[in-house]
Amino acid sequence: MQSKYTQYKNINMPSTVQLKLIQKDCGYGCVICGAPICYVYSQNDPFHYNKKFILLCPNHYPSENHLEKSNLFLKEKPYNIRNPQKTTDQIKIKLSNILLNQADQEVLIPILIDSLPVIAVTITESKPLLDILLFDEFNNELLIIRQNLIFNQEKEIAIEFKKNTFLIKNKSKPILLKIEFTKKMITIEGTILLSGVKVKIDNTSIKINEVQIKLPEIMDTTNHTIGISIGQNNDIPAVLTLTKVNRYNNH
Numbered sequence: 001m002q003s004k005y006t007q008y009k010n011i012n013m014p015s016t017v018q019l020k021l022i023q024k025d026c027g028y029g030c031v032i033c034g035a036p037i038c039y040v041y042s043q044n045d046p047f048h049y050n051k052k053f054i055l056l057c058p059n060h061y062p063s064e065n066h067l068e069k070s071n072l073f074l075k076e077k078p079y080n081i082r083n084p085q086k087t088t089d090q091i092k093i094k095l096s097n098i099l100l101n102q103a104d105q106e107v108l109i110p111i112l113i114d115s116l117p118v119i120a121v122t123i124t125e126s127k128p129l130l131d132i133l134l135f136d137e138f139n140n141e142l143l144i145i146r147q148n149l150i151f152n153q154e155k156e157i158a159i160e161f162k163k164n165t166f167l168i169k170n171k172s173k174p175i176l177l178k179i180e181f182t183k184k185m186i187t188i189e190g191t192i193l194l195s196g197v198k199v200k201i202d203n204t205s206i207k208i209n210e211v212q213i214k215l216p217e218i219m220d221t222t223n224h225t226i227g228i229s230i231g232q233n234n235d236i237p238a239v240l241t242l243t244k245v246n247r248y249n250n251h
C-alpha cells in the first residue's frame with residue numbers, strides 16, 4: 001500500500017493489522033501532541049534496516065522542506081500514553097442540529113451518498129476513529145482518511161490543526177471541512193461533494209445543492225446509525241433521507 005501523498009517521502013504504508021498495532025502503541029494520536037488525525041510516519045534507520053512507524057499530526061509531520069528531521073526518534077512515550085484522557089461512554093456526532101449517539105463498537109455514518117459512507121465514525125478503545133472521503137465536483141479523490149489516518153492527500157489539500165479542530169482546505173477555495181473534537185462530541189461542518197450532490201453543513205443549517213433543508217426542531221435520532229442519506233441506500237433508516245435530489249451537472 002503506497003500513499004500518494006507520502007510517495008516523495010518513500011514510505012510504504014504498513015498493513016491494516018500493523019496499523020492497528022501502531023495506533024495502539026501511539027495512543028491513537030500524534031506522538032508529540034496527541035492530535036487524533038495523523039499521518040503514518042516511518043522512522044527509517046538506513047544503517048540497521050529497521051523501520052518503526054509512528055503517528056504524527058499535520059503540525060508535527062516533517063514538511064517537504066524539512067526532510068532533515070526524518071531521523072526524529074522519540075525519547076519520550078507518546079503523548080496520549082503519558083497523558084491518558086478520561087474516557088466517556090458515549091460520543092455524540094453533531095451535524096448542524098442532527099445529533100447522533102455513538103455506542104462502543106458501533107459504526108455511525110453521519111453522511112451517506114449513493115450508499116458510499118462519505119463520513120463514518122467507529123469507536124475503538126473509547127477513541128472515535130473517522131473515515132472521510134473528499135472529492136471535487138468531478139469526483140476526483142482529494143482526501144482519504146481511514147480510521148483517523150491520512151492515506152491519500154492531493155497536493156491542493158491542506159490540513160491544519162488548531163485547538164481540537166481540524167481544518168481541511170482546498171488551497172484555491174474556502175474551507176472544505178471543519179472537524180472539532182471535544183471529549184463528548186465531534187462537530188462536523190463544511191461542504192461535501194459527490195456525484196452531483198453538494199451537502200453544505202453549518203451550525204444552523206443543512207443545504208443540499210444550495211437548497212436549504214427544513215429540519216424539524218426536535219429529531220428522534222435514537223437507534224439511527226445514519227445521519228444524512230442521499231440517493232439509494234437500501235432503505236436503511238437515516239435521520240434525514242433524500243432519495244431523489246436534483247444533481248448538478250458539470251459536463
Ligand SMILES: [Zn+2]
Binds near residue numbers: 031032033035056060
Ligand atoms: Zn502533533
